[in-house]
Amino acid sequence: MYMRKQVLKHIGCICIVLALGLALFNVYDTFRARKSEEDILAAYNLKNDLNPDIWIDPDMDMPEVELDGLSCIGTIEIPSLDIKLPVTSAFTYDLMKLAPCRYSGSVYKGNMVIAAHNSWFHFGRIHSLDPGSKVVFTDALGNQFEYRVVLIETLTPDSVEDMISSDYPLTLFTCTLDAKNRVTVRCK
Numbered sequence: 269m270y271m272r273k274q275v276l277k278h279i280g281c282i283c284i285v286l287a288l289g290l291a292l293f294n295v296y297d298t299f300r301a302r303k304s305e306e307d308i309l310a311a312y313n314l315k316n317d318l319n320p321d322i323w324i325d326p327d328m329d330m331p332e333v334e335l336d337g338l339s340c341i342g343t344i345e346i347p348s349l350d351i352k353l354p355v356t357s358a359f360t361y362d363l364m365k366l367a368p369c370r371y372s373g374s375v376y377k378g379n380m381v382i383a384a385h386n387s388w389f390h391f392g393r394i395h396s397l398d399p400g401s402k403v404v405f406t407d408a409l410g411n412q413f414e415y416r417v418v419l420i421e422t423l424t425p426d427s428v429e430d431m432i433s434s435d436y437p438l439t440l441f442t443c444t445l446d447a448k449n450r451v452t453v454r455c456k
Contacts, residue, residue, distance in 0.1 A: 297365075333408045386442040425449065
């Protein structure tokens, strides 16, 4: 009996150490992502020759700025959360480690969906936005598109059609803390 208690005690200690290690890694990964997005945003601002006077055809492809093999279509800004982030032109889980990604659509067609990690510096706080909060997307040409938060909802991971087929011109989403659902912010 004594031996069994000792083994359980050691297993418990190992679990606590592993949990602390995982928590520390998550903190490290959050700050690594922040540094990465700051570097991308700085390079984006240096390389981007803004020309917002170009007429926009809703059917045209969104212009891109190439940064060391990373293609960005613009920036997303949420002033109430003090967020300004570059947005990549494509969605992959590896790209989401660097910056928010265009999941689908186009700002010109009024159907853009942007996904980002649920970290403090990415979209981890979008669940706290109030209706009416301002969201600004600036494309690679310098055209600004201003939106207001209309609705915050939670969707299941398999609700892809609900995510991309809506009447909202801009949708932002991220995982919930337990990663079982998606916090979805609809903007008009």
